[in-house]
Amino acid sequence: MLNTHEQEQRSLGRLLKRGFWGVVAIAVLIASWRLSEISPADFWTGLPRLGNWLTRLWPPDFAELPDFLIATAETLAIAIMGTLTAMIAAIPLSVCIARPLSPIPQLAPVLRLLLNLLRGIDTAIFALFFVSIVGLGPFAGVLGVAFHTTGSMAKLYVEVLETLPLEPIEAIEVTGADRLRTFIFAVLPEALPGLIGITLYLWEFNVRSSVILGIVGAGGIGYEVLVSLKLLDFSRLTTILLLILAMVSAIDALSAYGRKQLTLNP
Template sequence: MNIGSYTLLVARPKGSLGWWPRLALGGAILGALWWAAMGSQVSLGELRKGLPWIGDFLGRMFPPNWAFLDKLVVPAIETIQIAIWGTLLAIFLAVPVCFLAARNLTPNMAVFHVTRQVFNVTRGINEIILALIFVAAVGLGPFPGVLALAVHGAGMLGKFFSESIEEIDHGPIEALRSTGAGPIQIIIFGVLPQVITAWIAVVLYRFETNLRQATVLGMVGAGGIGFELVGSMKLFQYQDTATCILVIIAMVMVADYVSTRLRAWIQKGAR
């Protein structure tokens, strides 16, 4: 072995990739991106051709019809109500089951895997599809939107809740078990105090998501401001559409600000 080869071996950290594997990995990534672009028909030329139409559409939306605000008060409140109850029902569905989906608390691995798959199925179905199913089941209105957000949110919250349980300190749990505490006592006094702050932060984030999704669910007849948005577009009342969009943006911004402040206050109190 010559000195140059020895220096190269010493300089290369143990387990690091050489140049050829890195080039091969880079080529594989570029190939995957090209394959995805071809499959999704990404085309800057088509976008450039459509820019005049987009400009014409936006031009028709301004100025917004501020007189339409009076008609949006009730749908906006309805959207907030849908998001609130969709979040609450998701919590009620997720909390009793999430302990079974945590490896450190589940009674056996079969229950763990079944529960995790239930969460995967519920959060794998889009809210709009769920809303269409519930609209067919219970009719038009905000209630199908609540049910759609609850079912999908239960899968999301259940996953986050169970994963946060798996990351807790096991010391308090072992101490409680040594005193003869039962499962309910272990959960109340050993698990919940360690995860409640993280849970609240996740719930607040989920509420923000539900508020945005509730505006979309109205497009399939699930009530809320989305119903007015679609109606204005179908009637080519684009200035009314602009007003709807501005109201939705304002609602999301307010919800984001309030939830951010609440999370900061909760985290400060937890310290």
């Protein structure tokens, strides 16, 4: 057993360590405050301007509603195709990384670094990059969504695959089945509810993130938001915001319903 002196030394060591990390946390917060140039005075000064803008938001202007509906559908299409493309890429990547399934385990660390890179670059940055390659339009948005989502989706898929019970996989492998048959008949039935739930969640997220892509020239309703702000046409902006609210709310409800059904009927 430790004597009283040793216990006091350990307690002092823990206290000093906590104090050190507390000082580091405070220093980081102070540095973040200064680097962010946060100015409550500027905020209060700008409030009258904000109030003026809010009063000009109503009533909405529905003159361009058909065009806005097309742009909203384009945003939804970007999210759907981007998520689908990411899913097609994420499945083989996750299989190559997941420990029980990887055909080349030595390659897994490299692929994990790739996923970190894809997740670390925002969808809008990817979209801006692809605008310079494929030109303006929704295709650049699809590529931007697909590349960023592949990183997030594959990482979450790996977590599902690595928590699967090994017994069904081993039972299929004993029969001499190859990797493809093992995946189809042992892995997929167990993992499918989790994979679908992740896909629905990321699709829901991509619908929201796709709204902003029009600002970088990647198609969708975001471009109309940018035009309205440049023109200071707030009635036009209100119509667009109402459409975005309706679209996001509907997708959130649909995604939540789908994930709930998966939970009730795994």
